[in-house]
Structure formats: C-alpha cells, structure tokens
Amino acid sequence: MLNKSQKVKFVQDEAKSIDKFKVIGIVPISGIPDRLLQATKNKMKPNAKFIFGRKTILKKILEANAKTKHMAGELDNQSVIMLSNDDPFAIYKEFKANVIKLEAKPNQIAPDDINIESGETSIQPGQAVTELKAAGIDVQIQKGKVVIAKDKTLVAKGQVISLAVSKALHTLGVMPFSAVIEPAVIFADNIMFRKEVLGINSETVTKDILVCFGSALALSLDRGYVNSYTVEKLLVKAYNNALYLGVEAKVPDSGIIEKLLANASMQATALSELKPSE
Numbered sequence: 001m002l003n004k005s006q007k008v009k010f011v012q013d014e015a016k017s018i019d020k021f022k023v024i025g026i027v028p029i030s031g032i033p034d035r036l037l038q039a040t041k042n043k044m045k046p047n048a049k050f051i052f053g054r055k056t057i058l059k060k061i062l063e064a065n066a067k068t069k070h071m072a073g074e075l076d077n078q079s080v081i082m083l084s085n086d087d088p089f090a091i092y093k094e095f096k097a098n099v100i101k102l103e104a105k106p107n108q109i110a111p112d113d114i115n116i117e118s119g120e121t122s123i124q125p126g127q128a129v130t131e132l133k134a135a136g137i138d139v140q141i142q143k144g145k146v147v148i149a150k151d152k153t154l155v156a157k158g159q160v161i162s163l164a165v166s167k168a169l170h171t172l173g174v175m176p177f178s179a180v181i182e183p184a185v186i187f188a189d190n191i192m193f194r195k196e197v198l199g200i201n202s203e204t205v206t207k208d209i210l211v212c213f214g215s216a217l218a219l220s221l222d223r224g225y226v227n228s229y230t231v232e233k234l235l236v237k238a239y240n241n242a243l244y245l246g247v248e249a250k251v252p253d254s255g256i257i258e259k260l261l262a263n264a265s266m267q268a269t270a271l272s273e274l275k276p277s278e
Contacts, residue, residue, distance in 0.1 A: 015064035025082035025186040040098045051081040088186040092198035101175035106163040114155040135168035
C-alpha cells in the first residue's frame with residue numbers, strides 16, 4: 001500500500017510517461033480472470049505499457065497530462081491505462097486474439113444454444129453417468145464405455161443454466177462461455193476510437209463493400225447509367241434489345257437476316273407438314 005507521498009510521485013511519474021507514447025487506451029477489466037489479464041499483459045509487454053491502480057489514482061494520472069485530461073471520464077470502476085506506439089486497430093486486434101474458454105456456472109444465462117452431440121465419450125462409468133442423466137442427457141453404457149445416444153440441445157440461448165446442467169457440462173468438458181479483454185476507447189492522433197469502430201476488420205469492410213458495389217451496379221444498370229463497370233453490360237443489353245426488335249419487326253438487316261431466314265424456314269416446314277382438310 002502506497003503512502004500519500006508515494007501516491008503523489010506515482011501519479012506524477014506516470015503522467016509524464018504518457019508523453020512517451022502516441023496511443024493511450026482505457027481498458028475495462030471488471031470480471032476478467034486474472035490468468036487472462038496476465039497472459040494478455042505478458043504477450044503485449046514488448047509493445048505496450050499498462051498502468052494499474054484504483055480508479056481515483058488513474059483518474060489523477062490522466063488529468064495531470066493535458067493530452068489525456070479529457071479521457072478521465074472514460075474510466076470504469078475497474079480499468080487500466082494502456083500506452084503504446086502501435087496502430088490502434090492492430091492493438092485492438094491483439095487484445096481480441098487473447099480469448100479463453102470458461103466453464104458454465106449455475107444461474108448463468110446461456111450465450112447461445114448449448115448442444116451435446118451423440119457419440120462415445122472418454123468418461124468412465126460411475127457417478128458421472130448419474131450426473132449426465134440428471135441433466136436430461138440420454139446416456140448408455142456400451143462395451144464398458146459411456147455413450148451419448150442422441151444429439152440434444154441441453155440449454156437454449158437465453159435460458160438459465162441449472163446446477164445439474166453445469167455439472168454435466170463440466171463432466172463433458174464443454175465450456176460455453178468465453179472471456180476477452182476489449183479496450184473501451186483508444187486515443188491516437190487526436191482521434192478517440194471507440195470499440196465499435198476498432199472492431200471493424202478488413203473482412204467485414206470487404207464484405208460490406210461488395211454488397212454496396214453489387215447494389216450500386218444493379219441500380220446503374222436499371223437506370224442505364226454508363227460508367228466503366230456498366231458499359232459492357234449495357235452494350236450487350238442494347239444489342240439484344242435491338243436484335244429482338246429487329247426480328248419482331250422483320251427488318252432485313254445484317255445480324256438479323258439469318259434469324260429471319262431461320263424463322264421463315266421453320267414456318268415453311270410447319271406449313272408443309274399440314275394436311276389439307278377433307
């Protein structure tokens with residue numbers, strides 16, 4: 001525990017250290033397992049610095065530096081300050097890459113459907129079988145091995161996980177929850193990036209661009225707007241329309257005469273096959 005003078009020095013030193021970095025982030029850590037926090041910190045240590053402390057201390061640090069004074073209001077009850085010189089989007093992606101699976105606890109809400117697949121398990125017959133059956137799982141013993149007889153949605157999305165189900169999931173090694181650390185905001189180049197923006201990745205952007213391009217192309221073709229993307233399709237459409245009109249109007253022009261002769265030949269053949277009525 002730091003005394004008052006040590007706290008003052010800590011605030012002053014860390015406020016000065018902010019000037020060494022171009023990127024400042026506020027990272028909420030409430031409910032984050034210690035092992036994930038430490039693993040993320042160690043993995044990012046070469047390219048990032050983390051300042052830990054109570055909210056009041058972190059707030060003083062941010063307020064003591066003119067560059068970060070406006071960020072003090074972004075602090076959660078449990079947060080850390082992250083300092084780096086890397087690209088904000090690369091930093092966010094690195095945070096998101098550190099994910100751990102968590103077991104289900106009683107009374108938690110299922111984030112998605114929790115499904116159990118049929119098949120042989122590595123569980124030994126005994127008390128574990130009783131626990132699986134208590135959760136409503138169809139379990140059989142075949143040749144001394146525990147086998148789940150049928151696929152089953154054990155808990156639907158949004159439903160409460162019971163004690164019996166949580167025990168069964170633990171026995172089966174199913175971890176339906178996950179934990180990940182997400183920066184709430186990252187400040188860089190006088191721009192405040194929030195996680196909704198930082199979460200945009202190249203795959204999402206590419207997909208959105210393709211959808212928008214497809215809609216714009218369809219609209220341009222429908223309205224006959226000529227550009228480098230539509231000109232070829234519009235020329236083909238115009239040619240086909242002109243060809244159809246020429247055939248219907250029986251215009252003996254180049255490119256149409258062949259179709260007119262073909263149509264005339266088919267009509268002549270059809271007439272020759274007609275028998276005169278008696």
